[in-house]
Amino acid sequence: EIVMTQSPGTLSVSPGERVTLSCRTSQSVRTNLVWYQHIPGQAPRLLIYGASTRATGLPARFSGSGSGTDFTLTISSLQSEDFAVYYCQQDNSWPYTFGQGTKLEIK
Amino acid sequence: QVQLQESGPGLVKPSETLSLICTVSRGSISSSSHYWAWIRQPPGKGLEWIGSINHSGSTYYNPSLQSRVSISADTSNNQFSLKLNSVTAADTAVYYCATYGDYFVFVYWGRGTLVTVSS
Numbered sequence: 001e002i003v004m005t006q007s008p009g010t011l012s013v014s015p016g017e018r019v020t021l022s023c024r025t026s027q028s029v030r031t032n033l034v035w036y037q038h039i040p041g042q043a044p045r046l047l048i049y050g051a052s053t054r055a056t057g058l059p060a061r062f063s064g065s066g067s068g069t070d071f072t073l074t075i076s077s078l079q080s081e082d083f084a085v086y087y088c089q090q091d092n093s094w095p096y097t098f099g100q101g102t103k104l105e106i107k
Numbered sequence: 108q109v110q111l112q113e114s115g116p117g118l119v120k121p122s123e124t125l126s127l128i129c130t131v132s133r134g135s136i137s138s139s140s141h142y143w144a145w146i147r148q149p150p151g152k153g154l155e156w157i158g159s160i161n162h163s164g165s166t167y168y169n170p171s172l173q174s175r176v177s178i179s180a181d182t183s184n185n186q187f188s189l190k191l192n193s194v195t196a197a198d199t200a201v202y203y204c205a206t207y208g209d210y211f212v213f214v215y216w217g218r219g220t221l222v223t224v225s226s
Binding site for chain 1: 213
């Protein structure tokens with residue numbers, strides 16, 4: 001089973017800042033990496049798939065990059081609605097696994 | 108867009124069976140282009156895929172839970188269900204239902220339901 005490691009666990013940032021979240025996999029997943037956003041009490045939301053393809057309707061301030069074992073999700077200018085927990089998931093090897101999440105909180 | 112809603116008891120006793128239903132709207136579980144899945148998140152931990160079912164009733168389970176889990180579909184009510192038997196406190200979690208297509212990318216999710224295992 002592929003182990004997903006996200007860092008940091010929590011990130012305190014101010015609106016308007018640029019943030020980069022990291023996801024590492026225990027073995028190569030090529031570009032089969034997905035990012036989700038979860039605001040507590042709401043359904044998780046698909047953000048990025050294929051490591052860098054934005055989901056329909058996702059604002060351009062969100063971008064994903066990486067391949068192999070190292071991936072990043074970048075939010076270029078944080079908006080108030082972006083404070084949430086972000087999860088990565090690999091869809092390369094069965095069973096498909098998730099990271100522990102990175103929480104973005106308001107500084 | 109497809110909408111999913113989880114329902115079921117919020118409290119289950121140890122050794123008993125956890126049963127949840129996911130009701131699908133604005134989409135059909137008979138669709139050949141969708142798979143229907145259960146995912147859970149224990150308190151303070153990450154997400155874990157439990158298993159999936161497709162339009163023909165084929166099921167796929169996480170090896171870590173395979174011996175205790177069963178997923179089935181009720182096409183007449185556009186629902187699919189989860190049964191997890193012999194539960195322990197470690198099965199306490201928020202349980203989500205979700206859907207994906209050809210790739211294991213969960214496009215739509217429910218809001219989740221908390222199930223606590225306690226006597």
